[in-house]
Amino acid sequence: MEWTAPGYTELSELGAGASGRVVLAVHDDTGVKVAIKYLAERLRRDPAALARFQSEARLLTTLRDAHIATFWEYIQDAGGAAIVMELVNGVSLRALLREQWVTGPEAALVVLKGSLLGLARAHALGLVHRDYKPENVIVREDGASKLVDFGIAVRQGTQVQPEGTPPYMAPEMWAGGPASPATDVYAATAVFFECMTGHRPYRSTEPSVLGYQHLHAPIPIHDAPEPVRELVARGLAKEPALRPPSAADFVAELERAALAGYGEDWEERGRRRLVALVALLPLLLPSPPSAPPEVNVTMGRSSFRSSGTHAMRSTAMRAMRNNAVRLAAGVSVAVAVAVAVVALANREPPTTPVDVVAALPSPSPPLNPAELLPPPTTGTPDPGEGPSRIAASAHPSTTPPTAGTPTTGAPTGGTTTTKPPKPTPTPKKTPTTTPPPVKHTPTPTPTPTPTPTPTTTTPTPATKVAGVALGRLTVNADALATGSATIRTTGTAQVTLTARFSVAGTVVRTTRIRLSGALSYTRVLSHRLTGKTCGASVTMTVTTTPKAAGGAKSATAELPACPTRVTGLRLSLSLAEQPGRTASVGIRVTASGTGEIPVNARVLLNGKQVAQGTTTFSGKTVYSRTVSHTFKERPCGGVLSVEVTAGDRRASRQLSVDCPAGVRQVSVLRAAFSQRGLASAVITVATLNEQPVRLSVAFVLAGKTLHTEQVELSGKTAYTQTVSFTYGKAPCGAAWSWTASAGGRDDSAGGTTPECPSQEESPTPSPRSER
Missing domain, CATH: 2.60.40.10 (Immunoglobulins)
Known part of the structure; x- marks a missing residue:
């Protein structure tokens, strides 16, 4: 069985966590309901945790404010330790946000103001709450709010290990700085922001990212309603010195902003809104909604029934003496109760007695005496005649009169029957001589049958x-x-x-x-x-x-226009045929909209950037562009690459630049064949690069190839080569030619030997080649 505070009976558990639990309990001697915060057993055995719990109780003895849950008593003995607090009959702000998402700006301002007034009391005493969050703000059924849980509060300026609830921790807490009232102002503003927008200012679930956002991310003031954006910007400033120095100062700024943005009655409307929100969560209230005081109405005064506060006061004093360990703060029970008793005792009765009969509405329309009574006769009127007589002779209500209520005077309700006096008959008229008499038969006035006056009900007009x-x-x-x-x-x-x-x-x-x-x-x-x-x-x-x-x-x-997203990015890369030096990059971009898309392109050779360019696409959803770069010389043997970024997309391409041997031109500049049989030629070769090429040369005479040779050329891009061949005595009248070819290119030149003289033998050729 768990330990319970002596003198209290536990009714239900209100919440539980790692540090302990909070229960709804009733004071045995008086029946007054309270909230008791129990320290977890494992922490009670920890001297440091127990000392901290006791310190919280001592701190609460100094915090007396209408916006802070009242401390009543601290109890500790061998079985456990507990703090007895005022039971705030309301729901947490977290419960309201979980149900409604937002409270509306005026209600949020009311909650913020109430909480800040509670913080202002703490700040005036040099204390910093350090754990302001929706769970620690209780909104009562009347719309007022109270601040609870000062478990990690410290003295202003204390340098301690950062503690708190991360989504509401000020930047200086993340940076390990000292706590100050501005720390609480930041947390309160973050909760205020959540009440209006339905989300926290910074929402990362990764602690390191969340801390970075609190320290460096821009303040999302545009999510808040325009009249309070400056208020949000002040409260969420990154530097403590830029925030209001205390909660009291922030209250003054809040009221000015609320008045300017929402008018003089902003607080009344906000309070009504909170009352309506709490009314939607009746099952979350610790106690049923409070009923109005029971009133016993008598002639001339009203009396209110007390709830046993005198007994609570005396019993609490005895309990403080009897328990093993009680802090001196227990006397606050007597103080709080005494204030309530004096308030009730000083309620003065009204100076004018309340006439219940006169206050009741008439059940029927007012009577007109002239319709019920005959005209008055000459002489002194009978004091029993007239309206007073009617009232005196009226029949009593069919409902028995309430005890203590006079039966005379005005009707008390129900059906009233009135008997009018019997009317006097009309006298007969005396006939006259002129004009001719007309006989009148007097018509007696009938005696009306007494009927009860009906009770009329005024219909309720339809609601519009x-x-x-x-x-x-x-x-x-x-x-x-x-x-x-x-x-x-x-x-x-x-x-x-x-x-x-x-x-x-x-x-x-x-x-x-x-x-x-x-x-x-x-x-x-x-x-x-x-x-x-x-x-x-x-x-x-x-x-x-x-x-x-x-x-x-x-x-x-x-809603703002959809951001343009790049849905596709394709590249192509090519280099002109050798000896070309220009690289071309083809870019194709597809997008989800027509908004601007920044494009950046980089050209690299062997990993080093050699060119860069930027442009912007807009107005279409499909774009095709070609960009180029010309090298000073063809990058033979290198690796050419291009990188393009379009929006949030990135693509790259690369190619290796091969430069195989290539011949641009082969020419036989000069060719000769002498009478003595000496053949020669001058050949030029132009190449694409310095790669080796092979030059092939052939000498043809009379259709027969008499000489061939091959020459390796390298290291240059232009060559001049001379070749020769000695044949001996050349045949007369024969065609000859030199032919040169290299890399698929060729050229030739030649002629014809002189005609043969008659009866001469052709000399026998003696081949010889000369270079």
Whole structure:
């Protein structure tokens, strides 16, 4: 069995965690409900944890404020340790956000103001809460908020190990700096931001990334409503010195911003909104919603029944003396109760007695005495006649009178029967001589039959919708569309609110809410959009049943245009045929829209950048471009590559530059064949590069190849080669030629030997080659 605080009976558990649990309990002697925070058993055996728990209790003894849960008592003995606190009958701000996503700006301002006033009390004493978050703000059923859990509070300026809840920790906490009131201001602003937008300022789930965002990421002020953006920017400033120095200073800035942005009655509307939100979560309240005080009405005064606070005071004093270890703060029970007792005792009765009979409405229309009584006769009127007599002779109500209520005087309700006196008959008229007598037969006035005066009920006019007003429709980064509607009615009967969310004219969500019991209602309406909605118009249309006087109302939010995304990037790379030196890059980009797309291209040779260029595509969804670069000389044997970035896409291509031997031109500049049989030729060769090429030369005489040779050429791109051949005595009249070829190119030149003289023998050739 778990240890329980002596003098209290546990009713239910309100929450539990690693450090302990919080329960709803009742004080045995008085029946007053309290909240008890128990330290976990494993921590109670840790001297450091126990000392910290005791320190929290001592700290709470100094925090007396309407916006901080009141400390009543600390209990410790061999079985356990507990802090007894005021039971705040409300729900956590986290529960409201979990149910509603947002509270609306005015309600968020009310919560922020209440919490800041609680923090201001702590800051005035030199304390820093360090763990402000929605879980530690309790919103009561009357819309007021209270701050709880000072478990890790420290003195201002204390350099301790960073602690807190990461989504709300100030930048200096992430950086290991000292805590200050500005630290709490940052956390409170982060919660304020979440109340209005439905999400935290920074939302990474990776601690290191979240810390970086708090330290360096821009403040997302544009997600907040425009009237409070400056307030958000001040509270979420990265540097503590740029924030309001304390919660009290921030309250002053808050009130100025709220007044300027939402008018003088912003706080009243925000409080009503919080009351409505808490009313939607009755099962989360620790105790049932409080009923109004029981009043016993008598003639002349009202008395209120007390709830046993005197007994609570005396019993609490005895309990503090009897328990093993109690901090001196236990006397706060008596103080808190005494204040309540004095307040009730000093309630003065009204100076004028309350006449219950006179206060009741008449059950029937007022009587007209002239319709019930005869005209007065001459002489002194009878004091029993007239309206007073009617009232005195009226029959009593069919319902027995309430004890202590006079039975005389005005009617007390029910059916009243009045007997009018019998009317006097009309006297007969005396006939006259002129003009001729006309005989009149007197008609007696009939005696009316007494009938009870009926009880009339004034019909209740039908409830109508007097007007509908819509707040600004917003769509946050999570595609949550949020708007508010305020309905004013002429009565408290049920009306129906119908809200339709549409995207680009198509209805995507319809919500119906039944409202009753008030003359004004404000509801926050939201819908999470799905699919592709960028660039579209989101509209919230509100109608009512019965139909509002001004008809349907609409609010529209224009979503920013869809960002253009690169959906495809293709490249081609080529180099002109040798001896070409120009590289060409083909770029093809496909995109999801017509927005601007930055494009960057780099040309590299053997990994080193040799050229770079940038351009921007826009206006289309498909683009084809060719860019080029010309080298000073062909990069033979190198690796050519190109890298292109378009939007968020990147692509690259590369190729190896091979330079095989190539001949541009072969020419036989001069060719000769002498009478003595000496043949020679001068040949030129132009190559594409310095790669080796082979030159082939042949001498042909009379159709026969008499000489061939091959020459290896390298190291140059232009060659001149001379070849020769001695044949001897050449035949007369024969054709001869020199032919040269290299790399697929060739050329030739030649002629004819002189004609032979008659009867001469042709000399025998003696071959010889000369170079």
